[in-house]
Amino acid sequence: MLPLAAQVLAPAPLPEIPVDPNLIASQVVPLIGAAIAGLEQNVAQLQREVGELAERLDFAERMLADRRQPQLRAGEPSGHHG
Secondary structure, X not given: OOOHHHOOOOOOOOOOOOOOHHHHHHHHHHHHHHHHHHHHHHHHHXXXXXXXXXXXXXXXXXXXXXHHHHHHHXXXXXXXXX
């Protein structure tokens, strides 16, 4: 007889789990649909936020341009040294 350390037990075979199409249709597909709907909501929210940020950036750019225009009209140099 072999010593205990030399005895190797073969692992028990895993039971086969049949794929039930009804389970997939009734439970998995709705979960995927819910996940997709949640992602769509997140994307819509991000699109709104990006649009708002774009408006704020446009406003800030206009404000900066308005501040520079009076200086240029008053005869200040426009960046050219001569």
